[in-house]
Amino acid sequence: MNNISLPEDCAKQWEILLLLLSAEEKKIDRTSDNEVDTMNYFYKNEGVRKILLQWLHQMQMSYAKKMSESDTALKCDEVSLLWRQRGNDKFRADCYQESYRCYSKSVLYAHQNKAMYPLALANRSASLLKMKKFKDCLADVALALDSGYPKELRHKLLLRRADCHIELNQCKEARVAIAAATDHAATLNLSSVHAAEFERHIKKLEEKLDVTRDVQAEEAVVLPECHHGLNPDFTAASNAIQLRRNDTVGRHVVTREATRRGDVLFSEEPYAWVALPAQRPVCEACCRIDINTVPCGGCSRSVYCGVECRTRAVGFHRWECVGAQAELFKTIGIAHLALRVLLITANEGFPPVPRTEPAPSTASELFRSYSRVDNIHIYKSGTHPFYRMFNLVTNFEKMNNTDYIQYALTATMLTLYLEKYTTFFEYLPSRVPYGLPDGQLQLLAAAIILRSLGQLVCNGHAALSLATVEEEDDSNGCTVSEREVRRATAIYPSAAMMNHSCDPNIINTFYNSRLIIRCSRELPAGSEVLNCYGPHRAREPTAHRRAQLRAQYMFSCTCTACIDTERRDFVLLFTAYACQSCKGPVVWSGRRAHCQQCNAEFHLERALAAIEHADELLAQAERCTSVEQRCERTQAAFKLKQQVWHRHHVSLRAAADTLARLYADTGEFSKSVELIKHNIQSLEYQFGSFSVEVAHELRKLSEVMLERIVRSPQNPDYRDWCLEAHKIMKKAVQLMELNYGSWEPLVKRLKEQESLTAALLADIRTPDAAQGVHHDLHYNLKI
Structure with missing residues (x-):
């Protein structure tokens, strides 16, 4: 290893270190060793320990510091001030969304026991008020006040609190906040100018309050x-x-x-879960997304949705904080979740083993005792969850030796991290029901991490969320898109x-x-x-699916989709060419191909030439200055692709989607509707009528149909459009609820649109009454 050149960035060294160490350390007897035996070898191997400790030290020295003038892993009021000043500039320019992002950075980096923190929170609350995020504004106001916001400025925050309560139709709370602001202002020696300004603000709030009526609080989500x-x-x-x-x-x-x-x-x-690195913040205690972040008090790498969640996370984050500062967990992937399994177990307390005589006296004995439980009985309610976690399969006996050794090396590194950079092993004895000799607790912890790694590879679950995004080239467009994003890995x-x-x-x-x-x-x-x-019959051919399952899960799939010879290559249809004679599917496999329906010879050269011409037209479309010109050339390209690709080709669907968006942009909604309908039929054939893919396309269709209604109320087909749109929206709501749950914001928005369209249908014969519904409908369209 002395002759190997490693990358300068120590985070990039990790995979190389694993490969080098696993190539040299092959002294594992897989026939009899359990996880404790394996970890006993690696944890006590001085050469391995030295290399891993050196790497941990390099990670801390490289990342647990101020990285630039605008970023630091630790708290730094200078960085916090920089972001607050940027936020002030954006706020003065009425760029409230941008100012909010800057102020959130200021909150993230500020020392929480110093003056910068409450100032950053207060500034962020001002942006939130402008953004009409009143609940988040109230949370920031409360936290700023609790964190020592200056006495001479508190009346302003109390007025902001009152404003939020009024906007939320919480009259009683608003009056209390106004009274608190008035009482506090009376204790200050305000100048005549500031006193007059304060009185004007109070009067304005009271006028708003006079026309505000209490409403019922928003209903909590019912699962x-x-x-x-x-x-x-x-x-x-x-x-x-x-x-x-x-x-x-x-x-x-x-x-x-x-x-x-x-x-x-x-x-x-989940028994345990960890957030994945992402642009959208995730609360590391409850996994909520789109949160108004409250950061960890020690590092600037972990965030929460509120003080309560931050407090709950102490049980594991106190041992992870140093590693988060050193970018350790971004580097090691799923091993972070294996560590979290250990930390969650320790926080809850290891349970006693079912048989107490004789009591386990070593890590190996305790491990064997935990594995002797009946692995069906442990699923009864009331049994300790650790038994269910511990007895998930690992597939270690089927795993190749190199992978197993790399998992063991990772477990060793994480155990050394806990030993050298935290006080975890001073805490652990109180969490284990048996007194184990010196060194055995470290072996127990290392073995739990190793076992969890094996379990997570074949049992881990990605936690997904629905993200709504605007297309980059659709600034004036009529539709938005959704995509599923992985926000966490869980067990x-x-x-x-x-x-x-x-x-x-x-x-x-x-x-x-x-x-x-x-x-x-x-x-x-x-x-x-x-x-x-993971591998789905509608997305990958049988051979690919089986290969993936063998590689990760160590079994050969014999499910119905894999043994059905007639539909084994079903998915190839969606990348097929169209026969130049009968339009049937032609699957090109690198050899001369014939249509399976009419046996006509397929000429690949003609097909490729047509696609090249279509791509040239699309390139011209991108350079067009008007949407109408773009639409004309995109339509010509689409017609060419229709001649070349089979009607269910995935790229033809993408081309149809692009053209549908352009049609909507130019007001040709009926043309857009027809293209989306054809895509829905194709998606139903590939994924099924109740699939998430069809749900997304139905949502898109409903949005375009609604815009058509809003734009053309005098059209003779107006009533039929309303009826069809209402039917489509009901189906979209049904499928979105099935695939995502009623709590998703997009589902709630679809339900609102469905209700408004139903009201429009009810008032279809009374145009004057319908005008208000039209206004609400247009207001609620996010298109």
């Missing part, structure tokens, strides 16, 4: 309950399903009775009991960190409940 209630023998699962075990497929889930599409089969909080021990199918019969949805699993179709009693571990 769907498990079908037929919770199963006492299967934690977090429905009474309609049960956990079984046999020698062929191991533990698996079957229905006890017939279930319908949409029935909830699981509603489970759900009950849901992990489902076996895989490339054609699953369930849908995963998320509310914060909670996983809610529904039936995607009707299931008769005795059916196995099947999840998809």
Whole structure:
């Protein structure tokens, strides 16, 4: 290893170090060693320890410091002031969204026991008020006041609090805030100018308050309950399903009775989870997104949705804070979640083993005792969750030696991190029910991390959320797009009991960190409940799916989709050319091809020439100065691609989508509607009528239909348009709720549009009454 040149950036050295060390350290007897035996070897290996400790030291020296004038891993009031001044400039320019982002940075970097922190919070609250985010504004005002906001300025924050309560129709709270502001101002020696200004502000608020009426508080989110209630023998699962075990497929889930599409089969909080690096902040305690961030008090790398969540996170973040400062967890990927499993377990306390005689006296004995439990019985309600976590499969016995050694090296590094950079091992003895000799606690911790790594690779679950984004080239456009984004990686021990199918019969949805699993179709009693571990029949050919599953999950898939010879290559249809004679699908595999329907020879050269010409037209369209010209050339390119690609080709759908957006931009909504409808038919054929892909396209269709209604109320087809739009919106709401849950903001917005359209239909014969509905409809369209 002395002759190897490593990258200067120590974060980039990690994968290379793993490869080099695993190449030299192959002294693991996989036939008899358990995780404790493995970690006993690596943890006590002086050469390995020296290299890993040196790397940890380099990471801390490289990242746990001020990185630039605008970024630091630690707290720095100079950096905080820089961002506050930038925020002030943006605020004065009426750029409130930009000022909010700057002030959030100022909050992030400020020392929380010094003056800069409450000032940053107060400034951010001003931006939030302008952005009409009144609840977040109230939270910042409260935190600024609690954090020592200057006495001579407090009356301004109290007035801001009153303003928010008025906007939220909370009259009682607004009066209390106005009284508090008045009382506080009376204790100050305000100048005549400032006193007059204060009185004007009070009068303005009181005038607003006089015309404000109390309204009921917004209803809390009500999560769907498990079908037929919770199963006492299967934690977090429905009474309609049960956990079984046999020698062929191991533990698996079957229905006890017939279930319908949409029935909830699981509603489970994770044993542990970690947020993934992303532009959109995620609360590291509850997994909420789009949050008004409250940072950790020690580092500027971890954020929360409020003080309560920050307090809850202390149980694990106190041991992770130094690592977060050193960018350790971004570097090691899923190993961060393996560490979190250990920290969560320690915070909750390791449970005693079922058999107490004799009491375990070493880490190895304790490990063996935990693995002796009945792995069906541990799913009964009331049993300690650690048993379910500990007894998930690892697949270590099927894993190649290099991967296993790299996991062991990672576990060693994380144990050394806890030992050298935290006081975790001073705390751990109080969390283990047995007194273990010196050194055994470190082996226990290392073995838990190693075991968790194996479990997470084959049982981990991505937590997704729906992000609504505007297209970069659609600044004047009529539609928005949504995409699923991974916000966290989590482990759900009950849901992990489902076996895989490339054609699953369930849908995963998320509310914060909670996983809610529904039936995607009707299931008769005795059916196995099947999840998809990643490779889906509608997205990848059989051979690719099987290869991925063997590589990560160590099994050869024999699900219905994989053994159905007639539909084995179904997905290839969506990248097929169109036969130049009959328009049937032609799959090009690098050899001369013939149409399977009419046996005509396919001429690839003609097809490629047509696509090249179409791409030239699209390039011309991009250079056009008017939307109409862009639309004309894009339409010509689309017609060429229709001649070359099969009607279900995924790229033809993308081309149709682009053209549909341009049609909407030019006001040709009916043309846009027809293209989107064709895409929906194609998506239904590929993914199914109740799929998330169809749900997104229906949402898009409803938006264009609504804009058509708003723009053309005198059209003779107006009533038919309204009827069709209402029908489409009802279907879009149904599918979005099925695939994402009623709590998603997009679903709520679709429901509002559905209600407004229903009102429009009700008032269709009274144009004067309908005008108000038209105004509300146009206001609510995010297009």
